[in-house]
Amino acid sequence: MSEIHCGAPGHAGPEPAGPDAAGMDVFLKGLWKENPVFVVLLGLCPVLAVTNSVINGIAMGLASTFVLIMSSMIVSLVRRLIPNEIRIAAFILIIATFVTVVDYLIQAISLDIYRALGAFIALIVVNCNILGRAEAFASKNPVGLSVADAAGVGLGFTIACFALGAVREVLGNGTFAGLRVFGPEFEPWTIMALPGGAFFVLASWLLLFNWMRERKAASV
Amino acid sequence: MNTATPLQIFIDAALINNFVLAMFLGICPFLGVSSRTDTAVRMGAAVIFVMLVSSLCAFGIHKALLAIDAPYLHLISYIVVIASAVQLVEMFIKKFSPALFRALGIFLPLITTNCAVLAVALFQTSREYNMVQALSFAFGAGAGFTLALLIMSGIRERLDLADTPSIVKGAALTLMIAGVLSLGFMGFAGMGR
Numbered sequence: 066m067s068e069i070h071c072g073a074p075g076h077a078g079p080e081p082a083g084p085d086a087a088g089m090d091v092f093l094k095g096l097w098k099e100n101p102v103f104v105v106l107l108g109l110c111p112v113l114a115v116t117n118s119v120i121n122g123i124a125m126g127l128a129s130t131f132v133l134i135m136s137s138m139i140v141s142l143v144r145r146l147i148p149n150e151i152r153i154a155a156f157i158l159i160i161a162t163f164v165t166v167v168d169y170l171i172q173a174i175s176l177d178i179y180r181a182l183g184a185f186i187a188l189i190v191v192n193c194n195i196l197g198r199a200e201a202f203a204s205k206n207p208v209g210l211s212v213a214d215a216a217g218v219g220l221g222f223t224i225a226c227f228a229l230g231a232v233r234e235v236l237g238n239g240t241f242a243g244l245r246v247f248g249p250e251f252e253p254w255t256i257m258a259l260p261g262g263a264f265f266v267l268a269s270w271l272l273l274f275n276w277m278r279e280r281k282a283a284s285v
Numbered sequence: 286m287n288t289a290t291p292l293q294i295f296i297d298a299a300l301i302n303n304f305v306l307a308m309f310l311g312i313c314p315f316l317g318v319s320s321r322t323d324t325a326v327r328m329g330a331a332v333i334f335v336m337l338v339s340s341l342c343a344f345g346i347h348k349a350l351l352a353i354d355a356p357y358l359h360l361i362s363y364i365v366v367i368a369s370a371v372q373l374v375e376m377f378i379k380k381f382s383p384a385l386f387r388a389l390g391i392f393l394p395l396i397t398t399n400c401a402v403l404a405v406a407l408f409q410t411s412r413e414y415n416m417v418q419a420l421s422f423a424f425g426a427g428a429g430f431t432l433a434l435l436i437m438s439g440i441r442e443r444l445d446l447a448d449t450p451s452i453v454k455g456a457a458l459t460l461m462i463a464g465v466l467s468l469g470f471m472g473f474a475g476m477g478r
Contacts, residue, residue: 190364
């Protein structure tokens with residue numbers, strides 16, 4: 066799937082201090098061109114399930130980003146020690162460890178958010194994006210690049226959660242991050258807060274991006 | 286202890302709180318495997334089997350972890366058991382039905398990263414189901430997943446022949462149908478009480 070590792074052979078020396086040109090490329094690729102949700106369509110379960118408000122969406126995005134960055138870092142560090150046959154099991158163990166950490170962390174930071182996200186915090190462990198990045202990128206690339214890649218994908222995921230959460234909260238509840246947007250006569254679109262609304266909003270975002278892509282292709 | 290009867294749990298998991306359409310679990314295979322009815326049925330059968338096996342294992346693990354007082358190991362042990370259960374199914378199918386193995390191909394390993402399977406284990410723990418309840422919950426969840434997959438694949442087979450605008454082709458159209466189905470399944474909400 067990803068062929069970017071071919072671009073940086075013999076990069077295993079001391080890590081570059083900041084994100085260099087290749088690191089920046091990798092970062093932007095995950096953020097936009099290969100956005101995990103809008104383009105690759107992976108890890109949709111949490112995106113649909115917890116984005117009934119802006120805060121929940123961002124919390125989910127940041128929690129996943131943390132797990133993504135930490136697990137990519139560790140996988141990249143131990144990539145030469147893991148035998149090929151058991152690599153998937155080893156990756157999942159590493160990811161599960163960080164998910165357990167995040168689970169307790171969110172419980173300590175805000176019990177409200179913990180209750181709102183519910184089982185979906187534990188379910189970060191089966192987010193295909195995280196295992197996908199570990200398998201397709203971090204297991205073949207040096208630490209610096211892997212972290213840049215994970216940060217890009219994680220941020221792209223967070224933006225997607227935010228995009229869904231913002232639309233659903235504004236239309237479904239008339240608020241943005243808890244603040245009133247419309248006047249008192251606003252009638253909330255209840256469907257946006259319901260499961261069906263999540264599917265419709267994501268479909269609308271995909272339509273928008275498809276339309277933009279077609280227009281760009283037509284104009285070239 | 287939870288006092289719901291196994292039938293109640295089954296109907297709740299399969300229809301009222303359908304795993305795919307109401308709880309958003311297992312969306313990836315739902316979008317990925319739902320283009321043909323026959324693959325959808327096979328995938329559904331594999332998921333039901335894995336769910337039953339992992340539910341049984343999770344029940345045992347939960348008891349063991351309670352005994353040694355280590356709740357923080359739940360997630361890690363569940364995921365390892367589920368991964369091995371999937372391996373088991375894979376070897377089983379490879380041995381007894383090579384044709385089925387070829388047909389399912391890439392989807393079996395994907396069940397490992399199917400959040401629906403892990404969610405069965407997590408929910409049955411947090412709702413304190415006993416063994417019979419847990420198994421009917423797992424069966425209901427799997428049946429609900431298969432039902433959603435089957436309906437979706439039927440619709441998508443018909444849509445292949447329909448004349449749709451180019452920008453809605455693919456995932457956007459599938460998601461919109463899922464939204465409509467989800468609204469339909471909300472009609473079951475009254476059945477529980």
